[in-house]
Amino acid sequence: MTRVVEVPGSFHDRTFDQLAGGIGGWDDKLLFDAHATQWASPYGLVGLLTAGQHAAEMSGHRPLLTIPSDRDVAHYWARAGFFQHATDWFEVHGKVPRVASSEASDVLLGVTPVRGTDDVHSVVETIQQRAAVILGELGLEATATLGFAMALSEACQNIVEHAGTSGWVAVQAYHWRKRLGRRVVVIAVADAGVGFRHSLAATQAARFGDRWNDATALEAALFHGASRFRDPGRGQGLAGITRYANRWEGKVSVRSGAARIAVVPSWDDDAPLTEGIPAFPGTQVLIIIPAQQTG
Numbered sequence: 001m002t003r004v005v006e007v008p009g010s011f012h013d014r015t016f017d018q019l020a021g022g023i024g025g026w027d028d029k030l031l032f033d034a035h036a037t038q039w040a041s042p043y044g045l046v047g048l049l050t051a052g053q054h055a056a057e058m059s060g061h062r063p064l065l066t067i068p069s070d071r072d073v074a075h076y077w078a079r080a081g082f083f084q085h086a087t088d089w090f091e092v093h094g095k096v097p098r099v100a101s102s103e104a105s106d107v108l109l110g111v112t113p114v115r116g117t118d119d120v121h122s123v124v125e126t127i128q129q130r131a132a133v134i135l136g137e138l139g140l141e142a143t144a145t146l147g148f149a150m151a152l153s154e155a156c157q158n159i160v161e162h163a164g165t166s167g168w169v170a171v172q173a174y175h176w177r178k179r180l181g182r183r184v185v186v187i188a189v190a191d192a193g194v195g196f197r198h199s200l201a202a203t204q205a206a207r208f209g210d211r212w213n214d215a216t217a218l219e220a221a222l223f224h225g226a227s228r229f230r231d232p233g234r235g236q237g238l239a240g241i242t243r244y245a246n247r248w249e250g251k252v253s254v255r256s257g258a259a260r261i262a263v264v265p266s267w268d269d270d271a272p273l274t275e276g277i278p279a280f281p282g283t284q285v286l287i288i289i290p291a292q293q294t295g
Contacts, residue, residue, distance in 0.1 A: 002064070005051075007034035011044035013253055013286050014270075019051065021278035030055050030063035032090070037068045042170035042188035043286050045082045045111055049168050052089035054192035054281050067094035075099055080170065081110025108134060108185070109171035120156040124149050127171055131185070134173045138183055139292035140248060147244040148185070148289065154237035155189040155285045161237075163193025163282055180267050180290055187287040195282055196221050196256045214257035215275045222254060222261055238285075245287060253286040265290075 005022040008015035011034075023030065032048065034040075040048070048065075055063040065086060068074045077083060078097045086092055109127045114120060132145045152171065159167035169189045176184045193199075197217040204220050205212045222238045238254065242263050245252045253262040253270065258279040262270045267290070 002029045002031050004031045004033050007032055007037045007040075007044075007048065009036055010039050011037055011048070012039075012041035013043045013255075013284075016043065016047055016255070016280075016284070017277050019047070020280040023051065023055075023278075023280075026055055026058040028059070029061075030059075032063060032065045035066045035069045035094070038070060038073060040073075040077065042080070042111075042172045042186050043190070043284065045077065045080060046168040046170050046188045046190040047284055049082065049085060049089065049111065050190040050192045050282065050284070051280075052086065053166075056089045057192075062089060062091045065090035065092050067092060067096065069094070071097065079110075080107050080172070081112070085111060085113065085168075106173050107170075108173055109169065111168055111170045113166055114156045114159045114169055114189070114191075115166040117157070117160055120153055120160060123156055123169060124153045127152065131171075134185055135289075137291075138173075138185065138289070140289070144248060144289075147247070151241045151244045151287055152187055154241050155187060155287060158237055158283065158285065159189065159191045159193070162196065162199040163191040164199075165191060165193040165282070167191030167193070167282070176290070182291040182293075184288050184290045187285075189285040190282065191284075192280075192282040196254075213275075214259035215261065215273060218254055218256055218259055218261040219273075222252075222263070241285075241287060245289065248289050248292070250287065250289040252288075255280070255284040256282070 003024055008018045052063055075097045078099045083096045108130050112123055128149050131148050135144050156169050167190055171187050173185045197214045200217050208216045242252050249265050251265050251268055258277055260274045262272055264270050264272055
């Protein structure tokens with residue numbers, strides 16, 4: 001029997017729990033149905049690939065995926081590089097558009113696999129020049145480019161150091177009309193690895209005792225610089241990302257296991273901590289840097 005998992009019509013960080021909640025057992029025959037999806041953020045695209053990868057690895061066969069029936073939406077997914085990798089992890093149903101991945105100028109970095117440190121360096125190198133132009137358009141100072149590259153690098157490096165498996169990253173700039181009314185740059189990083197609770201358990205669990213869970217593991221990593229490494233100075237990745245986002249009125253959201261923690265700027269109404277959400281393997285990171293207000 002095939003379990004149908006509906007991909008939300010508007011698929012992003014706020015609706016990701018709908019997808020996670022519909023999966024059930026990873027050993028099941030899964031069909032991810034995106035035929036009615038009208039929009040997907042970078043977070044949605046890397047999250048969907050992560051789900052497909054994990055389902056294929058756990059069950060031994062590729063899950064099914066029906067692509068969006070709206071051809072404009074399907075074309076965007078293709079330009080963002082989604083289908084280039086989706087066929088490795090899904091049995092794709094529907095006509096995949098043929099487009100050049102560089103067609104979309106708002107896609108700063110198409111969906112890209114992160115398997116090791118060399119991939120992280122390549123990702124940062126690829127995006128630095130384009131990021132400088134885009135961040136300038138957002139009214140950020142030149143120094144913001146270096147911090148942006150650092151945030152991107154640290155988010156990807158978390159896959160290498162904590163996941164125990166490969167992951168995905170995508171970066172996009174677009175005008176966020178409904179929620180903010182300004183242009184934003186979005187970094188989305190996802191993996192289906194062991195998650196922060198498992199990764200940090202050896203060095204942090206005893207400190208928290210009975211309170212040790214997905215939420216406290218995220219708090220330790222985001223606000224206390226916790227690391228699975230005992231070397232002094234390690235574990236500053238997410239904390240550094242948070243400092244960068246705060247400087248530019250940005251947002252950071254990290255989901256791991258059954259919890260999500262967020263550094264929420266004044267323009268957003270997300271909850272700082274959400275527990276008891278549908279469990280999903282690994283870690284999913286969202287970083288949003290908005291255009292600076294003038295005047």
